[in-house]
Each structure stands twice: as structure tokens, then as C-alpha cells.
Amino acid sequence: MPILEGEGVTKHFGGLAALSSVDFHVGQGEVVGLIGPNGAGKTTLFNLISGALAPKDGTIRFKGQNITGFKPYRICRMGVGRTFQSVRVFPNMPVLENVLLGLLFGRSNSMSSADAAKEATRLLEFVGLSAVKATPAKDLILANQKRLEVARALATKPELLLLDELMAGLNPTEVAEAMELVTRIREQGVTIFMIEHVMKAIMSACDRIMVLHHGEKIAEGTPQEIATSRTVVEVYLGE
């Protein structure tokens, strides 16, 4: 059973169809990429999965349970973590507190504050932010803010992690570091579903790739298949 699956997922904004009857699935332990031109509906799909929006039609299931229309906090506690396209850390809070919130609220069972503090320190080490644990999040450079967002998402003990354009705005060194982080997260057993524009990252990191265009899924397959697919090349990779 796939850890995440969706059937006929549809979302309209006013008269515009942002997503039209999209089917998708993510297997446990996989790293699946989601690509497509701007406006294809990728972030909308993530919003529907994470509960930020409710679909007009269709069903979304996580670990076999129907989560369509659930509130975000519930989906988070069930084991879905997420980062945002425009980094949404808590700007005036220190780095440590950002992560603490995930630990204290995002898990299905509660932690004592002592355990939480320890785990937060460990998570910051995992993403490489130990040096700045007391810095207000807004004072971090972009790459570190992204790391913080990942740490906060990881704090909620997700089985599935939705990464929305993790590499956007990073220089080549930072992209390589981010890719390495993704690998390490995968090694921890977390399934990853990632939206990306940085082709190098997608092609090397993903087991499977899904392509969206104008709200419809137009292709799906291994990186090799996608790279050579006529449809995809015409629509997207030809840019």
C-alpha cells in the first residue's frame, strides 16, 4: 500500500481549474519528484495534501486513511511534514524555539520539555544549525532558514515529508548541501515528495518523477523515462 495516494483530486479557484482529476501515489521509502512549469498546480497539490486547502473533488489517503479535508494540524500529527515555497519560519523566534514547537505540538504523543530540548538540539545538529540556535530566525541567511524549516518539519516526526522547492534561491554549494540533507533524511526512513525546478537535484535524487502541466498529470516515470519523454520535453524541459 502506498504511503500516500490521491484519486481524482480537483481544485478550482474561482473559474480557474488549478488541478483537474489528478491521480498520484507515493510508495513508502521512495523519493518522488513533482515537476512542471510555473502555475502547473504543484504547490496547490501540496496544499491539498497538507490540509491547507480542501479539494473540490477527489480523495487523498495517507497510510490508507482518508485525510481529505482534514485540518493541517491533524495531518501533521498523523505524520506528514511540510516545508513551504516561500520559507515560513517564525521570524522573531530563536531557531531553537522554532524547532521546539514542532516537537511539542507536532507529534502524536507528547514530550516532556526536557526531552524536547534534547531532541531539538539533536535535530539542529542533524541539519547543521547548532551554531545559531539562539539567533532569531529572521536573521538567518536563506539557506539556513530553509534548514530550519526542514528541522521544524522533522521535529514533528513525519513519515512523509513534503518539500516545496527546497533548492530555490540557493547557490550551487548550498544546493549540493541540500541534496546531501535530503539523502540523509531518506536514510532515516522518511518518504519524500519534493517539488523542484533544479533539474540536477530532481534527476539524481528521485526514484520516480511526476509531471504536472496546467493542473493535469501529463507524465510519470523514472528520471530516465521522464528525461526522454517527448511530451515532457516539449512542454517543460525544452525551456
Add this chain to the structure above:
Amino acid sequence: MMKTILDIVIAGLLMGGIYALIAVGLGLQYGVARVLNISHGEFIMLGAFATWSLYTKLGISPLLSLAICGPLAFVIGFVLHRTLFTRLRTSSGSSAAYEGSSMLASFGLLFIIQNLALIAWGADIRAYTYLAFPVNLGGAVFAANRLAALSFAIVASLGFYLFLSRTRLGKGIRAAAQDPATAALMGVNINRVLALCFGFGASMAGLAGMLISMCYPFHATMGLGYTVIAIIVVVLGGLGSILGSFIGGFVLGLIGAIVTYVDPGLSLAAYYLIFVLLLLLKPTGILGK
């Protein structure tokens, strides 16, 4: 029976016209200038008292004082926005912070204006008679002042709606409101545009006050109630839709007239009930996005 219904409908339309006017004014200020001006009702009150003062002290007819009070209210609104609210806008970190701080500033304005009015005119309920003769239109009898007020209200709010939606300047204002950054790049003086809209909103409030004073008694603390009604109408019509505010005003006015017929003390409660239902079922309102 028919007469009662007609009376209710006329009363509803009159009140509705005034509600539409103040709602369009508030809608302009919130939808375009992004200020939730909870001192809006105080401008209505000022319009009423200014008209009364001009009429009782200087004998200037209320319809004539329209030409004075409207522009005067506009100027006050314009200056207020250019000074206070523009400063808040440029110093606020986010639009959410600006919405909050501008609302609180208007809260402060409420107390300033109301206090000044209490000092100037006291707390007594006032009224004056003007155009209080009956007019016979095809068998039905109406008070001339109410007819005049209704006509003015409709003309004014409709006029503003057409201005915003049909004229070049109006469309430019709405475009600037939707995307200030782009508008600024295109050379639009965004500060002036927003202040213009705020001023227009204030002048509509002053106008409404003048019309109210013609038909109903008024007092220095009447503002709050009208602000609440204006807010409910704006939400009912849909945030960001001027036409919605216009229609919503008449809808609420008619409902108010029906409730007033049953029991006058319950009209605001009825409006709040509608407000609650709106928030629960369709917060975006009739025409909102």
C-alpha cells in the same frame, strides 16, 4: 395591509439608500485604501451636526450645505490619510500589521472626534425640520425630505460606483489598489490615490450624515451604531466589492424596516444575527471573492 407593506418598503429603501452610501464609503476606505476606519460613523455624525449648525445658525438649507459638507469631509479625510495613515503604511512591516495599526489609529480618531463633538454640541438628541411636507406620488403619500434623501443617496452611491468602474480615473484607482507596487512603477502616485479614496469615503459619510439629519433625530454618540452597520453591510456585500456594498445596503435596509415594524429596539440585533450567519456560512459575502 398594502399601505403597511408600502410604508415598510419605502422606509426600507430610504434606510437602505443611506446604508448603501455609508457602506460604499467604508468599502472604499477598506477595499482600496486598506484602512478599516472604525471612526467612519463619526464622520457621519459630523455631517449631521454640520448640516444642523449651518441650517439653524446660518439658515443655509441642508441641500445646499451638501456642497459644503461633502468637500469638507473629503478634505479632512484626505489630509488624515496623507498624514496619519500614510505614515503608518510606510512604517508597517507587513500589510497585516498595517491593517491592525490603521484600525487602532482610527479607534483613537473615534474617541477624539466624538469627544470634540460632545464638547461642541453636548450629548442631547437634536433634530430639525426641513422639507417635512407630504408629497403625493400616484396615490401614495411620502415625506418630501425622505424622498429627497433617498434620491440623493442612490445618486451619490451609484455615481461613485460608476466612477470607479467606468471612468479611466476610477479604473486606475482600483488597479492601484490591487497592485500598488506595479502602479507605483507605472508612475501612479500611490499615496495620493489612496488618500483620494479615503477622502471620498469620508465625504460619503458626511453626505450620509446630512441626509440622516434631514429625516431622523441625531446625537453626538450616534456614530458607533452606523459604523457597525456599515461593517455588516460591507461583509454582507463582500469585502472588496463596491457593488456588493451598494446592494447589501438596500438588503439590510429592507430587513431593518421589517424588523423595526415588529420591534424597533431589535434592529441592530437582527443585523448582528445576519452577521453571525454570514460569518458561519459565507464570510465572503454575496459578491465577494
Add this chain to the structure above:
Amino acid sequence: MRISGATSQKSVSLGLVLLILIVLSALPLYASMYAVILLTAILMYVVITVSWALFSGPTGYISLASAAFFGVGIYTSALLGRSLPLPAVIGIAGLASFMMALLVGAVTLRLRGMYFAVFTFGLVELIKRLLLWWEMTVTRTRGRFVIIVDNDTIYYAMLSICVVTLLTAYLVRRSKFGLALQSIGEDEEAAAHTGINVTALKIVTFSISAVFIGAVGAIIATRWTYIDPYIAFNALVSFMPVLMAIFGGMGQFYGPILGAAVFAYLEEVLITRFPYHYMLLFGIILIVAISYLPNGLVGLVQKWREAGLAREHADT
């Protein structure tokens, strides 16, 4: 070296607080009646402001409903003051305010902050008119008489509620819920995705903040002897905590307390000399504070401290 510095600072603060508490508890024994009455008013405003800031401070959801809860407390006193002892009346007033806030919150806190602000703004006017209607139509009497309680009892009741309020506010602020409330104010959507049930937390916190406001309304009513809807439901009571909290500054815990103390004193002083002008003055101060002092007095103190520290470090 640093650790012992922090604990000694904490014990100094704690000692100071205890000292103030002792001084305040013994006040009626040595101070004039005027001082007792003044302190009662100051304590009341501290409660209202700190309660308001408990929810509206970190979340940014501006409540203009304080007057509604205050009025509920007043009317509870009027209705039940004869038949029940004061503590029970205070308790019921708090409970009634809690229920009202629960209702208001359930309707409006699912939506954007603006809906909440305007709904709470109109609430006071609505309740006032409903009560007027009720009194005219159903009970056919205007206003009510409240049973009188002596000033010292009022003072001690107010002091007790103040202590409870400050304790609650402090504990909430230090707890994980205080952190969660702040995250709602910073980025509500992100907070929701971090596992925080934002709607429930907002509603519960808002309701708790209403309890204390209702409680002090019930207490102070016993001094007024006669109340009616106009007296009990006065928009000024929604305005004052906002003014006090902004002026004092919401960045630190003591900011609202400082603002409340300053303005409570100011109001008592001005209300006798300029009964018709002080509202005007306060409105001007609010506008000036929002425009030039967005972080309040606390922010000002912070800036001086930072400037001082910067100068220190620049010399090293």
C-alpha cells in the same frame, strides 16, 4: 559566572514582586481611603490590560470586546449581588464572560483577524441595545441597583483577581502554549502545519482572557450602586486596555502592567479636572503611540539598553 548572574537576577525580581505584594496587601491598614480607591482602579486596569494582552498580544488578533465582558460582569453583580456572596458572584461573572467569549470565538476565530476585530467591536453596542430592549419590554425598568460593598473588601477582591490574572498570564507566557500563541501571531498557517490546533488554542485563550475582565466588572459594580446598559457597556472600556498595552509595550511581560498603571492613574486624575476632555487626550496619545512608539515604553527602554550595550562593547 553567567549562570549565577541569571539566578540572582531572578531572585531579585521574585523578591521585588513579593515585596510589592506585601505592601499592597497591607495597604488598607495604613493608607487613606483615596489611596485605596485609586489603587483599586489601577489594579482593575492592570487586570483588564493584562487579560487583553494575554490573547491579543502574541496572536495579533485585536479584541475590542473587553467592554462586553466587563459589562457582563457588572450585570451579574446587579442581578445576583443580593442573593449570593461576593466570591460566588465574581465566579459566575467570570464564567458568564467565558461562555460569551467561547461563543464569539467559535463564530469568528476561524476567520481572518479583521472579522474578529470588527465583530468584537460591534458586540458592545449590540449587547447594550439588547439589554435596553429587554429592560424596556420585558422587565419594564431601566437600570438596576447594585448592593453596596465596602471599599476595603472591593480592594482585596480586586487584588486577589489581579494576582490570579498576573500569575495566569505569566504561566501561559512561559508555557508551550505561550510559544504556540506567539507562533500564531508570526505565521498562523505555518503554526497549523507544525501541529498546533490554532482554532482551538485561539478560542480557549480568548475565553480565558475574558474571565478576569468579567470578574473585575462584577467587583467594581459594587461601588457604583446604580447601573444601566449605558453605564455598563461603554466602548471606552474596550479602548483603554488597547491604549495601555500599546503605550506600555507588548514585547515584555511588564509592558501592559506599566501602561495600565500609568493610564489608570492619569484617568483618575484627569476625570475630575477634565471630565469632558480626557477621552480626547487619550485618543491623541494612542495615535501618537502607534505612529511613533510602536513598541511602547518597553520598546523605548529596550532601545536605550541596546544603545547603552553597543556603546559598552564599542569601547572594548
